[in-house]
Amino acid sequence: MPSHFKQEIILGLDVIDKDHKEIFKRTDTLLTMCENDRYDQTIKDTASFLSKYVIRHFQTEEHLAKEHRWPLYVELFSEHEHFKKELADIIDKISKQGIDKKLMLHMNVMLVDWWVGHINNIDRELVDFLKTKIK
Numbered sequence: 774m775p776s777h778f779k780q781e782i783i784l785g786l787d788v789i790d791k792d793h794k795e796i797f798k799r800t801d802t803l804l805t806m807c808e809n810d811r812y813d814q815t816i817k818d819t820a821s822f823l824s825k826y827v828i829r830h831f832q833t834e835e836h837l838a839k840e841h842r843w844p845l846y847v848e849l850f851s852e853h854e855h856f857k858k859e860l861a862d863i864i865d866k867i868s869k870q871g872i873d874k875k876l877m878l879h880m881n882v883m884l885v886d887w888w889v890g891h892i893n894n895i896d897r898e899l900v901d902f903l904k905t906k907i908k
């Protein structure tokens with residue numbers, strides 16, 4: 774199983790790091806299933822579980838950002854909304870047309886590259902800010 778989670782994306786706030794690890798674990802599972810052409814109900818279930826988990830994680834971050842009046846809340850929120858749309862689109866494509874090379878490439882870009890970029894940028898800034906607020 775490929776492991777897309779790297780140590781350097783540990784940000785230092787447990788409640789957020791635990792979610793990120795879990796999201797990468799589930800993403801790895803989903804991508805491995807797709808690579809193996811296991812196109813069946815399990816893929817749909819895994820994708821929809823990932824989506825629910827991601828949405829809950831976004832709510833956690835947004836709640837913390839709002840509670841502590843983080844100035845970049847709007848940017849965080851709009852990045853999350855963008856990803857939610859992308860993920861819903863991926864899940865829709867999986868259930869309507871199955872997995873092909875193009876979708877697989879798109880999934881890698883969105884589920885791995887986008888995530889790593891998001892975590893290393895805006896999430897990292899959020900966590901650095903929260904560390905000054907939460908002791």
Ligand SMILES: [Fe+2]
Pocket residue numbers: 831834849853891896
């Ligand atoms: Fe985030």
Ligand SMILES: [Fe+2]
Pocket residue numbers: 789793830834892896
């Ligand atoms: Fe996050």
